[in-house]
Amino acid sequence: xxxxxxxxxxxxxxxxxxxxxxxxxxxxxxxxxxxxxxxxxxxxxxxxxxxxxxxxxxxxxxxxxxxxxxxxxxxxxxxxxxxxxxxxxxxxxxxxxxxxxxxxxxxxxxxxxxxxxxxxxxxxxxxxxxxxxxxxxxxxxxxxxxxxxxxxxxxxxxxxxxxxxxxxxxxxxxxxxxxxxxxxxxxxxxxxxxxxxxxxxxxxxxxxxxxxxxxxxxxxxxxxxxxxxxxxxxxxxxxxxxxxxxxxxxxxxxxxxxxxxxxxxxxxxxxxxxxxxxxxxxxxxxxxxxxxxxxxxxxxxxxxxxxxxxxxxxxxxxxxxxxxxxxxxxxxx
Amino acid sequence: xxxxxxxxxxxxxxxxxxxxxxxxxxxxxxxxxxxxxxxxxxxxxxxxxxxxxxxxxxxxxxxxxxxxxxxxxxxxxxxxxxxxxxxxxxxxxxxxxxxxxxxxxxxxxxxxxxxxxxxxxxxxxxxxxxxxxxxxxxxxxxxxxxxxxxxxxxxxxxxxxxxxxxxxxxxxxxxxxxxxxxxxxxxxxxxxxxxxxxxxxxxxxxxxxxxxxxxxxxxxxxxxxxxxxxxxxxxxxxxxxxxxxxxxxxxxxxxxxxxxxxxxxxxxxxxxxxxxxxxxxxxxxxxxxxxxxxxxxxxxxxxxxxxxxxxxxxxxxxxxxxxxxxxxxxxx
Numbered sequence: 001x002x003x004x005x006x007x008x009x010x011x012x013x014x015x016x017x018x019x020x021x022x023x024x025x026x027x028x029x030x031x032x033x034x035x036x037x038x039x040x041x042x043x044x045x046x047x048x049x050x051x052x053x054x055x056x057x058x059x060x061x062x063x064x065x066x067x068x069x070x071x072x073x074x075x076x077x078x079x080x081x082x083x084x085x086x087x088x089x090x091x092x093x094x095x096x097x098x099x100x101x102x103x104x105x106x107x108x109x110x111x112x113x114x115x116x117x118x119x120x121x122x123x124x125x126x127x128x129x130x131x132x133x134x135x136x137x138x139x140x141x142x143x144x145x146x147x148x149x150x151x152x153x154x155x156x157x158x159x160x161x162x163x164x165x166x167x168x169x170x171x172x173x174x175x176x177x178x179x180x181x182x183x184x185x186x187x188x189x190x191x192x193x194x195x196x197x198x199x200x201x202x203x204x205x206x207x208x209x210x211x212x213x214x215x216x217x218x219x220x221x222x223x224x225x226x227x228x229x230x231x232x233x234x235x236x237x238x239x240x241x242x243x244x245x246x247x248x249x250x251x252x253x254x255x256x257x258x259x260x261x262x263x264x265x266x267x268x269x270x271x272x273x274x275x276x277x278x279x280x281x282x283x284x285x286x287x288x289x290x291x292x293x294x295x296x297x298x299x300x301x302x303x304x305x306x307x308x309x310x311x312x313x314x315x316x317x318x319x320x321x322x323x324x325x326x327x328x329x330x331x332x333x
Numbered sequence: 334x335x336x337x338x339x340x341x342x343x344x345x346x347x348x349x350x351x352x353x354x355x356x357x358x359x360x361x362x363x364x365x366x367x368x369x370x371x372x373x374x375x376x377x378x379x380x381x382x383x384x385x386x387x388x389x390x391x392x393x394x395x396x397x398x399x400x401x402x403x404x405x406x407x408x409x410x411x412x413x414x415x416x417x418x419x420x421x422x423x424x425x426x427x428x429x430x431x432x433x434x435x436x437x438x439x440x441x442x443x444x445x446x447x448x449x450x451x452x453x454x455x456x457x458x459x460x461x462x463x464x465x466x467x468x469x470x471x472x473x474x475x476x477x478x479x480x481x482x483x484x485x486x487x488x489x490x491x492x493x494x495x496x497x498x499x500x501x502x503x504x505x506x507x508x509x510x511x512x513x514x515x516x517x518x519x520x521x522x523x524x525x526x527x528x529x530x531x532x533x534x535x536x537x538x539x540x541x542x543x544x545x546x547x548x549x550x551x552x553x554x555x556x557x558x559x560x561x562x563x564x565x566x567x568x569x570x571x572x573x574x575x576x577x578x579x580x581x582x583x584x585x586x587x588x589x590x591x592x593x594x595x596x597x598x599x600x601x602x603x604x605x606x607x608x609x610x611x612x613x614x615x616x617x618x619x620x621x622x623x624x625x626x627x628x629x630x631x632x633x634x635x636x637x638x639x640x641x642x643x644x645x646x647x648x649x650x651x652x653x654x655x656x657x658x659x660x661x662x663x664x665x
Contacts, residue, residue, distance in 0.1 A: 157556065157581065182570045189582050238525075242528070249499060253499060
């Protein structure tokens, strides 16, 4: 059962992100023995999950693929659960650590199996914050200063120099004071490098509450209608929607499924970049899309449909959108 | 030994540089050794090594390097070439004057070693670790803007090389739109432009007798270069911004880039044939071919490409797109 991993490896190399984690996230089957005390048709699975320093990983999930059977690791990283002998795969998931999937394992009836997982923190993985564009609209020509609270900008247009100083134009564009030229929007791109705090990760990941992620699992062939519907619900106009869709939809259609979560307004502010705008806009909408391409309609976490907030424009209006692709460390093939 | 190898791979990958915060793929080869050998003739340098691809065993969660057969290792001028055998091994006798070496195999990424000093009477062991790569090129983001002072109905048909991968709004044998000012309306919805994307393996630079009309630029000045070029070609500020914010972040991935524009007739011939009814009063189509490069060394003679503007009048159509061309297509 050898599977080529080359594509994934190339991907890892290209992103210069996951390379170390590939080396470091693994599992080991410690024992796999018949035990008459285990009920017929079931299999007793237990073990321990530790990080690369041997410290236990607490509150990680071990589950079968449909998550009908799952358990959470305790303070010592230990877990124990009963699987059906029909189960064929299990995974380890923790929002701050690398995912591990064991595919096609035979969980034999009346067997007791010990599997230990070794996983590394995700926290030092740089992720590209892609193409945030900022639109500004005002009925009257207004001078606006915009300062981004982000110190790892990789590309800006027009050039960002401690801030952008622009004037809104009646046509919906922006006159940049330093170049004297007009632009349809402001553009920035950055590398989000998270600081490495032990057991606490700042890396970009899906936001969850009580272990429940709000988002959407979509079929890629419906990406366009999904985005049109979602973006229009959140108040983007047709021009902004087109810019968004033509940038992201081609990439989202590369696998059969995708998981999507939007970080809106405050979540954008805290997770991606703070924005100081002077004068303060009368209305502001910032939308950041996190997505993962999937071969199968399967994610490692529990989720429910995200409720998207609506928006109405008035006076000086700021609109911003951007996004990042979040990759699970393990291919869900 | 295997562990040692994995370790060196780890080191290799950990060297992926983050220059100016842009992740750059750096080392996919390892110089294992470079030693004097009296068996190598004076003025020559013997290069040996192994080409390996990486596989992953899900069951044991272990990685394995397996030999890659039929990979081409060659100098840039292709005067000295070798092909890897069943064990992935190759052997190549270079002149000590040679400075570069590349690996190529279809469906794998190409690896170019630039500016290496192949010393006389030395034996160099180089292992190549190519990742998997599709040889398909993407005709990225052609967008079509339509302008008309008076409201008109227009039908746009095009046929491109390769397969269409995405269109917006949906292209169904044609786009039928209403143009008013800079607004495009299709099926009651407004769009700022029409969008299509395709995949092809037929794209090549226009090169004759090792001479190319184009530009070899330092990418730290890419924004100035694009602003000047696009302005010369007659793009307005919105079109320029859309173009630059799409391409410039990709072009700064390496210190240099080779650039050639296909304008109007060449666009029609090489990228996509477009038929518009009614016939536009003015049309400008700009396609940018580019290749990010580590070095500005090239066998090509590059003459500055002449870029001319066009005059907007009446029903005006402007289209731009581009494609990143892999390094291997530059090697004669």
